Amino acid sequence: MGKRSVMGFIVVLVAVLCLQPVFAQGGKEAAATADMPYKGQTLTISMWGYNMDLLVKNVLKPFEDTYGVKIVTETGNNSDRFTKLAARKENPIVDVAYFAGTWAYEAMKQGLIQPYDPAKIPNLANIIEPAKDPLGGRYAVGYTIQHLGLFYRTDKVAPLTSWKDLSRTELKGFLSIPGITTTYGPAIVYMLSKAWGGDFSNTEVGWQKIAELAPSLVTAYNNSSELNALVIQEEVYAAPYTSFSWGNIKASGFPVASVIPEEGLVGSFSVASVVKGTKNEDLAHLFIDHLLSYEVQMAEAMDLVDSPVHTGVKLPAEIGENLTYGDELIAKLHFFDEGDTAALQADWIARWNKIFSK
Template sequence: MKNWKTATLSLATVALLAACGSTNSNEGSDSSTANNDGNLVVSTFALSEDIIDRDIFQPFKKDKGIELVYEVGNSGERFTKLQNNPNSTIDVIELSQANAATGVEEGLFETLDETKVPNLANLVDGAMDAVATSGAPYTMNSIGIIYNEEAAGMEINEWSDLWDPSLAGKISIPDITTTFGPAMLHVASDFKGVDITTDDGAAAFEALNELKPNITKTYTKSSDLANLFQSGEIVAAVVGDFAYPIISGANPDVEYLVPESGTYANFNTLNVAVSSENKELAYEFINWKLSQELQTTTAASLNEAPTNKDVELDDEVAENKTYGDIAQRAKAIDYTFVNTNLEQWISQWNQTLNQ
């Protein structure tokens, strides 16, 4: 089924499908057969397409005097299509960090030429750390702690507080298979004072075993936490910042904090496909996506936390985003390392927490 669209068409909004949405069929060109005729071909998330067209594609098209064709879908399925199609006409692909790291490792993408993407120099530190292994990060989120202080009977300020015995049977953490499962392992390793890359997660699992009495359950959907707080099953959870509005909307007594010791970020990234016939234009598109001008716009219109350190947001737009001081202390995860260990980690996670 064709999933390609031309940015000159009127587009219907496909809401909130970024990481898990389905693709749509429309007129256009299929990546396996079409000649892009000099058009820029972008593979992107199926999210608020009318806004993306208005705020991102149309200004770029007008500035460059080009046409732009794009494919929509979730990260995994679009990445798999690229992996399996050496004749793909995709020029630029937007992916989750985990998929992007796999693509970099497999040599599917150009090594980013920083001279052609000058805005890479303006990234926050954590985002810059992710460039070599994952590509150019254009938006980010991170994990923190959400909790009800009255129900917890204590103030929580740091990750280490989650191991407090008074929280026995009262917390929830993300499952290893979720976006922030690997981040939770990094937090656990930090609790033991060990760099996770030095022991492939051995200390992290020791810490998780120590945390186990406090965990009432792990979750795969952050939206489930709203019901867990409401029912009183949990008083605290580790969660991505993007989920706070949903949980707090149903539970106004909860608060969200990012420990001063730092947090771990997850990025959506951009890469130039090795097979691209429009590499120069692809680099210009990436530079546009990383610009202060565009990221200021999309922070409000698409709720995307900026990775450009020069973006200044007002309090309302900045709320619940990995931005400012939080962004500066958000550490990147090496997903090449994660992907190498993930299968073994999943098995050990199940043995440690699900038995």
């Protein structure tokens, strides 16, 4: 073999040897893609923005890393996000929507969400029965249970024992309640009706008490972040609070205590639904299954974000006491029919606006 031939052979051999790692890497990449069929896709989620740093850590980032997808979030309260979802009904850009039960019920009625396929959510088998289908028709899954209770500053306010105590003179100018369009706004009417009128259905009494409370309020808060800010600024000494916000209220550094009023607490599920018309139906189901997984449910509970519905999650006492967790607390929860509340929503919003426009 001549010198030129030998050199040519060496050049070809070196080229082949250099290409082998590239081919190997290419094969590895193809295998990874086969294992991650949704890699490179984008999933858009309509959700609340409260505790977003922890939601990214516990829920969103692990899903992105596991499945190679990008998550885009659209955040806001129930009302704002519902309005956007309805406006884009014919051409939805959201794939999964989080709502309070009443708003999810209305989304179901208006054809904004679709029934889920239980075969695509295997973790349904691991959650408490009422969370599997809280609306009926498989339109939503309850991914967390929560409650509305009362808290107060122990250095400023005598202990609260009843929902009636919101009317105490000493709270005038230092009280807040959730607005009517929030998750628990309607529940305030029910609880005041029970406290003052003896029955949840005696809502005329509840509305009378709302009107009497209005001048005593610093404001009616629109989300838990707003309430937390009012606590930190020492503008609010007592308020109904959502269980998922308790960790941040305690972190304010002020002496605060939560109570189970004699009339009980308001219980509810936050739910996740597949948006009707999504182009990412399988990926949407996969995300909801992820939301119900032991790992996510445990992580969210340990960070005092969401109370678990996964039956396998067992919490230390010092964590569980800050969440909607434990037989004693669960026994004190009152759940209100989402359909009934949704039917009243338009009238109650108008009634609320009339009171607070004065």
